[in-house]
Amino acid sequence: MSRSNPKVLSTLERAGGFASAQEIYKLMQRNGQRIGLTTVYRSLQSLLKENIVDVLRRDDGEAIYRLCGDSHHHHLVCKNCGSTVEIEGAAIEKWAKSVAAEHGFRDIGHTAEVFGTCSNC
Amino acid sequence: MSRSNPKVLSTLERAGGFASAQEIYKLMQRNGQRIGLTTVYRSLQSLLKENIVDVLRRDDGEAIYRLCGDSHHHHLVCKNCGSTVEIEGAAIEKWAKSVAAEHGFRDIGHTAEVFGTCSNC
DNA sequence: TTTAATGCAAATACTTTGCAGGAAA
DNA sequence: TTTCCTGCAAAGTATTTGCATTAAA
Numbered sequence: 001m002s003r004s005n006p007k008v009l010s011t012l013e014r015a016g017g018f019a020s021a022q023e024i025y026k027l028m029q030r031n032g033q034r035i036g037l038t039t040v041y042r043s044l045q046s047l048l049k050e051n052i053v054d055v056l057r058r059d060d061g062e063a064i065y066r067l068c069g070d071s072h073h074h075h076l077v078c079k080n081c082g083s084t085v086e087i088e089g090a091a092i093e094k095w096a097k098s099v100a101a102e103h104g105f106r107d108i109g110h111t112a113e114v115f116g117t118c119s120n121c
Numbered sequence: 122m123s124r125s126n127p128k129v130l131s132t133l134e135r136a137g138g139f140a141s142a143q144e145i146y147k148l149m150q151r152n153g154q155r156i157g158l159t160t161v162y163r164s165l166q167s168l169l170k171e172n173i174v175d176v177l178r179r180d181d182g183e184a185i186y187r188l189c190g191d192s193h194h195h196h197l198v199c200k201n202c203g204s205t206v207e208i209e210g211a212a213i214e215k216w217a218k219s220v221a222a223e224h225g226f227r228d229i230g231h232t233a234e235v236f237g238t239c240s241n242c
Numbered sequence: 243t244t245t246a247a248t249g250c251a252a253a254t255a256c257t258t259t260g261c262a263g264g265a266a267a
Numbered sequence: 268t269t270t271c272c273t274g275c276a277a278a279g280t281a282t283t284t285g286c287a288t289t290a291a292a
Contacts, residue, residue, distance in 0.1 A: 021257080063257085094212070118224070158250095
């Protein structure tokens with residue numbers, strides 16, 4: 001597994017901290033940076049593992065990566081414009097733990113996302 | 122645009138109201154029903170337009186279709202053997218509604234999944 | 243006959259992987 | 268040298284579309 005190419009991260013930052021692998025690749029091309037799509041994908045995978053970015057999905061299934069703080073949180077995503085709000089999920093954490101315990105599951109994790117139409121759309 | 126093949130809908134129902142196109146296709150094959158993947162996709166598109174199903178995304182980007190108005194549930198999945206348990210999520214429903222309202226979001230939905238290692242693994 | 247449904251095969255889009263060449267340590 | 272990084276090309280997966288065949292009305 002390779003380490004993340006730092007230019008991928010800085011491009012994601014310049015893109016507003018919110019872009020797909022394909023978009024980052026095209027942005028870097030336009031900026032004259034020689035890089036392969038493969039390296040963009042591999043860098044994003046590394047950034048994911050290091051919890052420097054997290055990943056959401058567009059309606060069409062394309063993965064979009066976004067910079068995130070290291071605290072565990074969830075997202076409230078607008079289906080229309082894609083704007084996201086980071087939300088707290090203490091209720092979820094408790095719920096996940098209790099249902100897992102109830103069925104004898106160990107080493108648990110969870111995903112949770114809320115989506116809808118934001119007030120501007 | 123073709124009309125929905127009724128067997129696709131009934132298969133989705135039998136699958137617990139929650140499955141991907143590929144899963145529905147494989148289920149129908151195993152049940153000896155002659156159908157093409159194309160027809161499954163086209164039927165699901167029709168059901169979407171008629172608001173009989175809606176669509177969410179798995180973590181890997183695969184589209185999963187869900188019966189609307191179905192009292193939906195969540196899953197507890199074993200990372201090792203893949204066994205799943207359907208779980209109730211009243212706490213999640215409340216949480217989703219309150220965070221959405223707090224940020225002025227409308228027409229909300231949500232996804233939530235808990236994963237871990239089951240007692241047999 | 244006229245229209246709609248079906249499904250194979252090809253096309254498309256995103257993503258991952260095999261592998262060989264190159265850079266860095 | 269040895270290890271890591273890179274990127275082309277190929278493979279893989281989900282989904283859509285063109286087109287000819289078949290079923291239905």
